Amino acid sequence: MGGATVNAAADKIFRLYQEQALNGGLLLRRYPLQKNPHLLTFYSVRGILLSNYFSHNGNTVPLLEAPSAVQHAMDLIRLRSLKALGRTPEFNEVLSAAYLNNQKMSFHTDDEMGLGPTIASLSLGSDAVMRFRLRRCKKGPGADKVLLHLKLTLRHGDVLVMDGAHVQKNYVHAVEPVDLRIAATARFISPGES
Ligand SMILES: O=C(O)CCC(=O)C(=O)O
Numbered sequence: 001m002g003g004a005t006v007n008a009a010a011d012k013i014f015r016l017y018q019e020q021a022l023n024g025g026l027l028l029r030r031y032p033l034q035k036n037p038h039l040l041t042f043y044s045v046r047g048i049l050l051s052n053y054f055s056h057n058g059n060t061v062p063l064l065e066a067p068s069a070v071q072h073a074m075d076l077i078r079l080r081s082l083k084a085l086g087r088t089p090e091f092n093e094v095l096s097a098a099y100l101n102n103q104k105m106s107f108h109t110d111d112e113m114g115l116g117p118t119i120a121s122l123s124l125g126s127d128a129v130m131r132f133r134l135r136r137c138k139k140g141p142g143a144d145k146v147l148l149h150l151k152l153t154l155r156h157g158d159v160l161v162m163d164g165a166h167v168q169k170n171y172v173h174a175v176e177p178v179d180l181r182i183a184a185t186a187r188f189i190s191p192g193e194s
């Protein structure tokens, strides 16, 4: 959910992410692709709802001290998730990934322990192709085609909502941006699982 007419907020957040990454306020970190294909760069916020912590590479600071890019991202995700679902899902964390130089996120599922059933991600920057495939393993020629369930383009300002634990249980997803892109993903994680 987004579109040219409602993207002033996304423009601002994208600019803030880049400014705050440049000036050191937001310490984005890159991981070697082979070692951590899932997350290339991440920044994580533990929100106001339960634990009230902002976390970055294992260190935590209160959400209110999180860079404004991350806080605004959370606000926009909440707003657009409400429009998409008719209710505001419970989120207490934002995980941000920056894709540079042809990086992509290969097929994975977000079914980590303690993760809530609704995950919503805000796309910033270049378009990306997102694919959903059945999680069930199928081998042999043409298997990819059979298992491919959904292919969509994520555009700047779009908020994609994965609603329900069954999404992670039954499907894996992959994201392949065209160029520089940042994704801010809001999730709910039980306090015990940090
Ligand atoms: O880049 C995206 O839009 C989604 C990222 C993702 O799937 C994840 O962080 O688990």
Ligand SMILES: [Fe+2]
Residues within 6 Å of the ligand: 108, 109, 110, 173
């Ligand atoms: Fe994911």
